[in-house]
Amino acid sequence: MGNGIFGCCDAIAANRANEVSLFATKSKSNSRTSYQRPSNLFSSIIPNIDVDMSNIESRRIQLLTLTNAKSLQLKILNSGNLMKGSVLLFKATGLIGSLRNANDGFTFFGCKKKLKSKLVNDFVIPLKDREMEDHHRGRHFVIFYNIDKDSYWIRDLAKGFGVFVRLDYALVLKDNMLINVGESFVVINLLKENTENSIRLLLKVFSGNISGEVKSFSEADSMIRIGRHMNCNLKIEDPLLSKIQCTIYYNPISGWTLGDGDIDSQRTSTNGTWLYLNEDFEIYNGMIFKSHQTLFEAILI
Numbered sequence: 454m455g456n457g458i459f460g461c462c463d464a465i466a467a468n469r470a471n472e473v474s475l476f477a478t479k480s481k482s483n484s485r486t487s488y489q490r491p492s493n494l495f496s497s498i499i500p501n502i503d504v505d506m507s508n509i510e511s512r513r514i515q516l517l518t519l520t521n522a523k524s525l526q527l528k529i530l531n532s533g534n535l536m537k538g539s540v541l542l543f544k545a546t547g548l549i550g551s552l553r554n555a556n557d558g559f560t561f562f563g564c565k566k567k568l569k570s571k572l573v574n575d576f577v578i579p580l581k582d583r584e585m586e587d588h589h590r591g592r593h594f595v596i597f598y599n600i601d602k603d604s605y606w607i608r609d610l611a612k613g614f615g616v617f618v619r620l621d622y623a624l625v626l627k628d629n630m631l632i633n634v635g636e637s638f639v640v641i642n643l644l645k646e647n648t649e650n651s652i653r654l655l656l657k658v659f660s661g662n663i664s665g666e667v668k669s670f671s672e673a674d675s676m677i678r679i680g681r682h683m684n685c686n687l688k689i690e691d692p693l694l695s696k697i698q699c700t701i702y703y704n705p706i707s708g709w710t711l712g713d714g715d716i717d718s719q720r721t722s723t724n725g726t727w728l729y730l731n732e733d734f735e736i737y738n739g740m741i742f743k744s745h746q747t748l749f750e751a752i753l754i
Contacts, residue, residue, distance in 0.1 A: 494638060494659055495611040498629045498731050504595055504610070509557050515600055516546045516558050522598070525605045525736065526752040533746030534579045541576065543605065545598045551575035558598040562744065563613065565590045578747050589613050594744060596736070605736040605753070609729065614745035617727035619713075621741075624728060626654075626701070626709040631729035634679060634722075635693035637661030638729075643709060654701065654709050662690045670701075676716065677701040695722040 516522075522545035529539045542549045546556040552566050553575050563574040568591050580589070593613030597606055609616040617633050630641040642655035654670040654677070668687055670677050679687040680698035689698075697715035699722065704710050714721035727743065740751040 494631070494640075495609065495615050495729070495731070498631055498640065498729075504559065504592075504597075504608075506557075506559070512600070513546075513555075513557050516598070517556060519545050519600075523603055523605070524754045525596075526754060528750045528752065529747060530741070530750050531748040532578075533581060535747055543596065543598075545600070547598070548575050548596075552577070558600075560596045561592045562595070563589075563591055563593045568592075578744065580745070594730070602735075605751075606733045607730055607736055607742070608733050609731060611731075616730045616742060616744045618730060618734065618740060618742040619725040619727055620699075620711065621713070621739075624711045625704075625707045626711055629731070631731065632699070632711070633727040633729065634698045635661065635689065635691040635724065637663070637689050637691065639679070639687075641709075641711075652708065654703075656687055658687070658689070663688075672703045672705075675702065678715070680722075693724055695720075695724070698722045699726040 525543035527541040527543070529535050529537055529541075531537060543560065545558060547553075547558055548560040551560060553561070553572055555575075560575045561573060562576050562578060564578055564580045566572060566574050566577050573592055578593075589612065591612040592610050594607065594609045594616040598604075599606055607616065607618075615633075626641050626643065628641065628643040632639050632641065638659040638661075640657040640659065642657065644653045644655055645651075646653055651672050653672075654674075656668045656670075656679075658664055658666045666687075670686070674686075677687070678685045678697050678700050679689065680696050681688065681690060681692075681694045682696040685697065695714065697720075699711060699713050700716040701709060701711050702716065711726070713726040725741075730742070736751045736753070738751065738753040742749055742751070
């Protein structure tokens with residue numbers, strides 16, 4: 454374990470990503486901002502919390518016979534309790550050196566390894582606050598291998614602090630998506646207009662200094678900017694945000710679309726715009742995601 458790799462004794466060469474701090478910048482009081490989970494928000498927008506574990510024996514047999522399946526590395530870029538630079542190695546059967554050692558292709562993450570004396574998690578991300586750790590027992594998120602597509606997928610399970618991917622591409626929005634910017638969470642709602650065949654955009658803010666605010670936009674609104682600049686359509690006073698944190702615009706072909714930073718100037722935000730993974734999401738090479746105080750980079754090999 455001296456080389457910083459979980460479940461593997463061989464050194465793994467990984468491309469170094471740009472350093473990204475999960476804690477972002479410091480506030481004016483010079484203290485790091487804690488990451489807060491919006492109460493009941495995750496479970497209210499997630500379509501299906503349960504993981505389908507049916508036909509697990511036949512799945513396990515299939516996984517054990519695979520010879521050319523892709524592997525996945527997760528590099529820890531930053532963490533409150535895990536060693537920075539450490540790497541988790543995944544095969545099709547799951548995390549190498551997992552606690553469950555089930556070889557079923559599912560890897561469950563949480564802050565405790567057991568729930569009511571039953572071993573439920575494969576990897577533990579401990580919390581410094583023991584009271585909070587006891588409150589958030591169970592499975593927080595899962596990474597699993599898709600046999601048909603030879604790919605790895607991730608989804609939050611609405612039991613912890615949420616799993617969020619950093620946007621590095623233009624995202625076509627869907628109803629009930631949730632984004633995280635700084636200390637604020639914004640729920641996306643897409644509403645069909647009665648009079649026309651058009652979609653109205655509704656932004657609902659949770660947490661932060663304008664928690665509870667709701668903004669409505671039509672397809673005629675060209676560029677909808679979110680950030681701390683006075684001219685932003687959704688202005689949020691938060692030192693963690695860029696002046697223009699992210700931009701939403703309407704594309705007549707694909708629909709409402711979200712991009713990180715200022716699209717006009719092609720400048721990305723300092724601390725990122727993050728999408729909550731309330732549905733199965735395919736892991737891609739170079740993808741950066743976070744869960745509470747831990748920041749990961751995914752590398753496919």
